[in-house]
Amino acid sequence: MSTSAINASTRPKDCLSCRVIGTTTLTGVGGYALWQSRTIAAGTPLQKRLMSGVGVALILGGGYRWFN
Secondary structure (H helix, E strand, O other): OOHHHHHHHHOOOOOHHHHHHHHHHHHHHHHHHHHHOOOOOOOOHHHHHHHHHHHHHHHHHHHHHHHO
16 A cells, blocks of 8 residues: 555545635635636736636636545
């Protein structure tokens, strides 16, 4: 058995409120980043693409945080 498998099995689980707060924060910030990447927002097209990528990554991070 590898050391990563041992550490994963002995790692304590987060409480429900910690998971809810972490997931909500990541998803909320991701939604805000997507809001900032809309067409009428200020910024160059490159900046808007970067913000949309950051937004999607944060929302996916929120989903990962909830299910792990």
